Amino acid sequence: MENILSRRSIRRFTDQEVTEEQITSLLKAAMSAPSAGNRQPWEFIIIKNRETMDKIPEFHKYSKMLSTANLAIVVCGNTTKSFEKGFWVQDCAAATQNILLAAHSMELGSVWCGLYPNKERYSQMQELLELPKEIMPVSLIAIGYPDEEKPPSERFDENKIHYEKW
Numbered sequence: 001m002e003n004i005l006s007r008r009s010i011r012r013f014t015d016q017e018v019t020e021e022q023i024t025s026l027l028k029a030a031m032s033a034p035s036a037g038n039r040q041p042w043e044f045i046i047i048k049n050r051e052t053m054d055k056i057p058e059f060h061k062y063s064k065m066l067s068t069a070n071l072a073i074v075v076c077g078n079t080t081k082s083f084e085k086g087f088w089v090q091d092c093a094a095a096t097q098n099i100l101l102a103a104h105s106m107e108l109g110s111v112w113c114g115l116y117p118n119k120e121r122y123s124q125m126q127e128l129l130e131l132p133k134e135i136m137p138v139s140l141i142a143i144g145y146p147d148e149e150k151p152p153s154e155r156f157d158e159n160k161i162h163y164e165k166w
Contacts, residue, residue: 003105006152010109011065013144018070022106026073026143029102033094037083042095045074045129045137052128056140059124063113063140070144073099074115074125077136089116092138099141109146112139 027044035041047053053066066072075096077088096112103110115122116138125137 003101007101007104008150008153009111010144010146010148010150011111011142012147013065013068013070013109013142014147015068016070016145018108018143018145022108023071025106026099026102029098030073030075030095033091033098035083035091035094036087039081039083039087039091041078041081041088042092043076043078043135045076045131047072047074047129055128056125060113060115060121060140063142065111065142068144068147069142073141073143074129074137075099075139075141076131077116077138078134079136080134088136089138092116096139096141099143103141103143107145108143109148110141110143112141114138115140 023046030042030044031040033042048071053069053072056066056072057063075092077092079088082088100110100112115125116136122137125131125140126133126135129137131137
């Protein structure tokens with residue numbers, strides 16, 4: 001519970017390198033997410049190239065933190081592997097959350113930048129990464145060692161809880 005409740009979006013990173021072993025651990029966490037019908041429609045693009053990361057904020061104005069991130073992971077859904085139409089979005093969201101929680105448990109910082117369903121963002125990401133048309137980029141996660149600290153955020157709100165009916 002502490003890992004979940006203390007995880008925060010980190011947007012400033014040091015230049016300390018994230019290791020290949022850490023990247024593998026993050027991807028193992030991602031691929032351990034539940035998926036509808038166990039179809040596991042996710043695919044992952046690891047971006048470490050500075051030139052590529054610097055191009056993303058040109059079309060995704062909320063991804064400026066990539067300028068200090070050590071790497072980015074783009075979580076994509078293979079739309080041909082979905083259990084039912086559209087379930088790949090939920091599956092990729094679960095994989096994304098697992099990456100965020102795993103990164104936090106490894107003392108890495110991360111932030112989720114949405115791509116899908118914003119057509120401008122996801123289509124430009126498809127073009128930048130030369131993705132086949134059936135591969136839909138859902139989220140972009142900036143990752144690195146944090147260069148900022150944020151206290152846990154209290155978000156529990158009893159007013160959002162309903163039993164049986166609204």
